[in-house]
Amino acid sequence: MMKFEQLAHSPIFRGMKPDQISRRLSEIVYQVRRYGKDDQVVLMGQPVEALMIVQKGSVRGEMVDYSGRTLKIEDIEAPRPLASGFLFGNNRRFPVTVIANEETEILVIPTGEFLKLMQHEQQILTNYLNAISSRTQFLSQKLHFLSFKSIREKVAHFLLQQAGQWLHSVELKQTQQQLADLFGVTRPALARVFGEMQREGLIEIDRKTILLKDRKGLNDLLKNG
Amino acid sequence: MMKFEQLAHSPIFRGMKPDQISRRLSEIVYQVRRYGKDDQVVLMGQPVEALMIVQKGSVRGEMVDYSGRTLKIEDIEAPRPLASGFLFGNNRRFPVTVIANEETEILVIPTGEFLKLMQHEQQILTNYLNAISSRTQFLSQKLHFLSFKSIREKVAHFLLQQAGQWLHSVELKQTQQQLADLFGVTRPALARVFGEMQREGLIEIDRKTILLKDRKGLNDLLKNG
């Protein structure tokens, strides 16, 4: 069936053949809900009691701030799941209000049924575990990066990370502007730090190539900063 | 057996009776490794190919910085698992080097066997899913909090979050110093912002009670900052 073809590309059913998906789904209780344009799918704060996968169409997540204005957060298109990270854990509530962008079909698998699915089909289990683990790892890394306060620290950490253990130079693959955005600082501020570090003999810059002249010095920035 | 009694309190086997744990473990392949004080358990960067649970004793995680110095990160005592968030996902490597603090026993369950365990015992599956989901949710919230740059924004967000939708005042449960640490700023800087916001008529402070006089004003800080 066409819809299982589509689902085979979703993060949850990845690696399974459409007929396998069909067979597994037939073993459990699930439903398909249809929404029209601008229909509300879920309300922020509602308990998450099922895995919901956008099967056709797309939805958007919106947050309502404390004074009542709405703010679009993200789009989710088929065949991606929504709020898959809030199906388990302490906080099982939708972090956003979800609204259909167009004619949309959503596959709804109650949490209990999804557990069965994972127990019966190892591929689904590993897919789901990989998905939420990857997310945790991503967040964890991002958080570690944000723990460096000053621009000097961020630059030092970035360069040492990029260079690894043996390389003595780093090839920048992005512009200063992109790097500044990554660090969450302004471009002139970043350029200033590059300039300072070069004058201090920590690094040497030639176009996109940065030579690490004083690894120990760069390191000390990460502790004594 | 004593050790299963202990394991019943671990995040992974929580909610199971010792004899249930014993029975489930008998269905799979696992091993128990013993370490003496200061023995190295795993090396940073090694692939994570098994779930490891400290069954007796305790271990510490250490990171080696770029210049070779070691830095203690955290202690893990029985009956907690180590690196349980790195068993799946893109980055399946130990983020730290792990060293035994004392005579230590570690239960080692290869990833494939752990998958079987989760498929056979729903309690273990939900325990594990809850554990890593909670961690994701925690990190996600922390990251969102860090997205507010200025202290004013952090304070406004914190107060509105604490107050919820209806309350008009917030009872501080921690000292300014603790709050400042939570925000990652210095205490005088935080006190200054409190003072400013009070002078501006946004809030009114009486001891540990903060009255929100202008919710809309606080809100605007979150956007226009």
Added chain:
DNA sequence: TCCGTTTTGTAACAATTGATACATTTCTGG
């Protein structure tokens, strides 16, 4: 209640970064 400790309010100054502007260099397509 009284005294020592902790917490809080406040100030002055230094350090860092953002905002903005502009000249220079490098890149890119013709």
Added chain:
DNA sequence: CCAGAAATGTATCAATTGTTACAAAACGGA
């Protein structure tokens, strides 16, 4: 090779926060 665009280096000033210090207020136990 050339011209326009993009990227980079640099400067100035404003805003924010850290640092340090000290006094007032609140707290807690004898």
